[in-house]
Amino acid sequence: MFNLWGRAVIIRAVRRFFDRRGYLEVETPLRLPTLAPEPHLLPQRSGQWFLQTSPELCMKRLLARGIPKIYQICKCFRREERGSRHLPEFTMLEWYRAEADYCDLMSECEELLPAVAAALADTAGTERELARPRPETALFAGPGNHLAPSWERLTVAEAFRRYAGIEVEEALRRDLFDQLLVERIEPRLGQGRPTFLCDYPAALGALARLSPTNPAVAERFELYVKGLELANGFSELTDPAEQRRRFEGDRALIRAAGRRPPPLPRRFLADLAEMPPAAGIALGIDRLAMILLGAERIDQVQAFTPEQL
Template sequence: MLEWYCADFSLFDMMEQCEDLIRAVAHGLGKDETLSYQGRIIRLEKPWSRSMVSETFLRHAAIPVEEALSSGRFDEIMGLDIEPELGHGAPVFLYDYPASQGSLARVDPGNPGCVLRFELYIGGMELCNAFSELTDPEEQRLRFEKELAIRGRLRKTTYPMPEKFLNALRFMPEAAGCAMGIDRLAMLFTDAKTIDEVTAFTPETL
């Protein structure tokens, strides 16, 4: 996993940086503007597509995102119905995630029901997860307290409040952060069908 942060970056700045990084890898490998993965051609010309989560549910799921959330099926539908359909002809950024799906991300000031988070999909795989960092320690504390209360009601293990982390947020500038799956990137550029083909060892060998 490659993880990095950029001060004073917006979420859309981070999208552009992801585009440039992956295109630079492609050009370095002689792939130019196209990538062949599992028998499909993926075009890498900028700008890459952007799609809101709510719109994507309407296109690929049997129920809208609101119903998926209320029924506890959001992750199930994302994993089984939506993710496999994304990023085949060209990469796509999925953004405007529901607020409940981004506990460390800033709320979108223009759409308070969503957080400033995106995931990048190429060839039906999630390649990146990124968001505008929540740097308000008081708001972050309230989110942690809410999560701990839920875990307590469900009789799940609860954990101490991460005071060092919350204190560090006071000194963090506005920033966007991104985590990229290097193993999945290797899959794309080697046309590997499974992640086991590009890792030094599989979990079964441990």
């Protein structure tokens, strides 16, 4: 009961944060004829279509139609993701801003998390007893809550040198990037204060824009708190030809893994030509609830887990 009340307070606080900043809350379809090809994700089929892994493509199409600031809280689905921090059905917050870049989103994260933590602390009456962070477990409970700016900003290249003892280019060449990131780097991130792990190698840019000053890296970051990845954001790529090339490369990787890639998202690529410079981010609501409520497993912030259905 404690965590369900707390989760509700968190979601209300998130909505209040974006509503007050002039964002439009949108709702896009969960079931889609195609998705962005992502080699490391397994989408859930729904008949001949798919359940979304993210609302990203539809939200960017709305940006292209002239809506400058949008956010959404929705369900996303990814097969074979189950563990203490993963669910095959989970809740995602995504927001997008026109005429912004990934640095703007990092600053917005530094405002969002303290606002939500404060909403928990300020919950009154019955909800206060059920929803406030437990001082003995919640990371940000009480004074000196580690959320004050400035949060650590650490490049991927520096993180690999500091914590893995290897250059990131060498890790990529030897196909050790993911292993070293998970085993040696992530556990050290966000300890004491949140960490933005930023400036990913261009090959891992996905839908991110390359840096105009250093095209070897993409303007992408991930936010970590106590070793837990909370959010993934970037300056958006708005070049349809480059995005098509990246999609085709990812489709080839999916085929090489013995799977069938989703159809190319042609309508998204057509709309991308009209999209303004923008930045977007995905943040896991379940993980945010874990962090703020002091939960050790994602199960503890759910009404029901898959095993209970």
